[in-house]
Amino acid sequence: MSKIYLSAKLPELGTNLLKEAGLDYQVYEGSGLISKKELIENVADCQVLICPLSTQVDREVIDAAPELKLIANFGAGFNNIDSAYAKEQKIYVTNTPVVSTNATAELTAGLIISLSRRIVEGDRLMHDQGFDGWAPLFFLGHELKDKTLGIIGMGQIGQALAQMMNAFGMKIIYNQRHPLNAELEEKLQVSYCSQAEVIQQADVLTLHAPLTEDTHHLLTSETFEQMKDSALLINAARGPLIDEAALLQAIKNQQIAGAALDVYEFEPQVTEGLKELSNVILTPHIGNASVEARDQMAEIVAKNAIALLNQQPIKHIVNGLD
DSSP: OOEEEESSOOOHHHHHHHHHTTOEEEEOOSSSSOOHHHHHHHHTTOSEEEEETTSOBOHHHHHTOTTOOEEEEESSOOTTBOHHHHHHTTOEEEOOOSTTHHHHHHHHHHHHHHHHTTHHHHHHHHHTTOOSOOOTTTTOOOOOTTOEEEEEOOSHHHHHHHHHHHTTTOEEEEEOSSOOOHHHHHHHTEEEOOHHHHHHHOSEEEEOOOOOTTTTTOBOHHHHHHSOTTOEEEEOSOGGGBOHHHHHHHHHTTSSSEEEESSOTBTTBOOTTGGGOTTEEEOOSOTTOSHHHHHHHHHHHHHHHHHHHTTOOOSOBOSOOO
16 A cells, blocks of 8 residues: 655645555654654655655655655645655655635734734733723833835735725735736735835734745845834745844844744744843744644645545645646
8 A cells, every 4th residue: 555654744634535545554643843864764655745844854854764755734834845856756746725815814914913012911911910000101002003014925815814904994015026917916905115125114013925046035134224114014924034133132232122933943942031021922833723724725735645645636735847
């Protein structure tokens, strides 16, 4: 029977599909993330590896799996996989795009609201010492209406977020390599600006760009100097888009007013000092952590595994193999 290895547990929808197809599979049952040693041992004779973003699949892992035909990544990103080397070895690499869009946009919207209205700070206060009662100047935040939302990266998630935040009466500007067409801009009520203009004008700046050589450390000490001192920063895309040491100093120096991070430069580690700041919200990479999104992701990887082993076309190939 064909062998499939799952380096993390999937939602039952995915494993049920594999069972119904009569396919042989094994699942990593350990606590925490799988070690490289255990991963190498278990891919030795497998044809399909289904793995989450937290599983690093480098040359050593690929070389340990001579029968490998497909690496099905459970996530929209695939920076955890040496996809170029996989292509050299004629191994397909797939991802799970689009299905994370709504969940990640919703989380981003939640972080924007929570940060601007200091909801997390207020929750901590009430869980700790409480408060003395309502007062005119107590615990003031900012409304989003008429504020400028700057979006860097206007792909599916950026567009979904723009639609959501229009309901709050925000002015929305964006930047990416190529502008959207005029019809879509009008529908989304967004305006294209240069990256510098977005950074300088945004009251709330949110990142939704992919991680590439060009976008690594998209935000540095120089860019933080250009931002409004009242600006808020959100990152639910990829951690290394931000130089977190520079972010820490920018917040401490009051160059910006706060940040909310769902992803981290050295994930899963958080840059020392960020946890101590009351105007920083930190969430554990839960952008697409909804039952609905994860079920759809599980369906994609399972159906791709089934299709490949039945010599049928697979979807969402990201490393250029036809």
